[in-house]
Amino acid sequence: MISRPISNLLDVVVSRQESLAPRIQHLPPAGSRPLVVAGRVAGWITPRATACVRDMPGVRITDEAVYVVAVPRQRLTLDSLMARIAGVLNENGCLRGWRDELLDVYGEGRRLCVLERAAMRPLGLLTKAVHLNAWAPDGSMWIARRSLTKATDPGKWDTLVGGLVGASEALDASLVRESFEEAGLQPADLSERTPLRVILRMHRRLPEGYQVEDVLVSDCVLPEGVAPVNQDGEVSEIRLARLDEVAEMLQADAFTHEAEACILDSLMLRCRAAQG
Template sequence: MTVAGRVAGWITPRATDSLASITGVRVTDEAVHVAAVPRQRLPLDTLMAHIAQVLRENGCLRGWRDELLDVYGEGRRLCVLERAAMRPLGLLTKAVHLNAWSPDGRLWVARRSPTKATDPGKWDTLVGGLVSSAEPFDTSLVRECFEEAGLHASDINNRTPLRMVLRMHRRLPEGYQVEDVLVSDCVLAHDVVPCNQDGEVSEIRLASMDEVWSLLEDDEFTQEAEASILDSLLFRYHRGETAWSQA
């Protein structure tokens, strides 16, 4: 799929059929092309909003978030789109995660709600969420820390800079997840106890390294969390640390 002439995503056959007759969408044997139509006063953001509504009407979306995410093509920000429409179009999303450690070297982990559309009931990093449109990554992390764990900026002021762990590509029931996974690490003070605020987490607990390894071996973590945690352990190893300190 191309947007404004740039390769941007991997659209599903069902979404392709739903959008084939829309003004501004052109389907060829090679790709689905989306572009603004200035002569009809149809700028790209307006067209993408219409595309999201058509996908919704045709049952291609899993819910509706009423949240805009940036659409990227070949490394350039092109427009915005309703979050729920990103997967059917296979568009790149960016997610921020926090690995939160206790002073004694245990890891705070969170179990996803059984009602989550993706990976329900799986264990996850304490905090993980998508970056909203025009939102700096660090701002997104602070927002997600409060929504998912009740943490304030002062609770995570010793965090490491966000670093990219991987770009995920996987098939989902509604489309494709193409996602840059970024992670930061911090140590929470002993008297800070995370508490979910948005209802998307069913359980939060401290896990020893033996428990973390057991969960990893049993495939109990989401793929994003697994990559983030393993990267954190390697990051700590290369720094010669046996436990996170509150330096």
């Protein structure tokens, strides 16, 4: 028989999952066109970004799509061409800041080149984000509040660890790196974590473009006595929250969409385990 607290939690999880879907699964922004990189469909470029790259070498625009290819005769590799595109978008105010971080560009499941992180959304390119749902031995959850200086979702609550996978970076290596940067965790603290699992591919319209993102999550019970401490200044607060507090925060839209998806997935697994 399911206990009443677990039954109540399951009701919250199911309700929030149903309400989350329309908030994170959108059609591309109006007027966007498919972006084809090296012959492979890779993203959705916004009208504003299309206008900015119109006269660039290696770029061909049709009514149906925008095509980007290397130009060997001008010594323009795909990487260097994409770097030029990012620069032009930045000069024309299409980017939200400049991160000086490179991410992989994927097209039809294949890694094609790299690109400045800030340029991914205006081009609607796929990113991959790794998250850690960290639990305490008593069943409460470690959560982190995003810094007020963050460009996206400042001040919102988040999973303890979450970040984008860098260029040529293995998924597990990315999670270990982010776990130290955001929470000061060492690899030994994560030794009992579950394998990363893809929980969804998000398609969300943003002011600067289109977020197409694979969201991956791992769960871990941190050892007794381990207290996460932020290292990179991107988190303003880390604290433990009881399950009833987490449920209340979910219902109050206190978490980022990505964090909510990760937390709901983990809570659903726990509810199913309690049922079984």
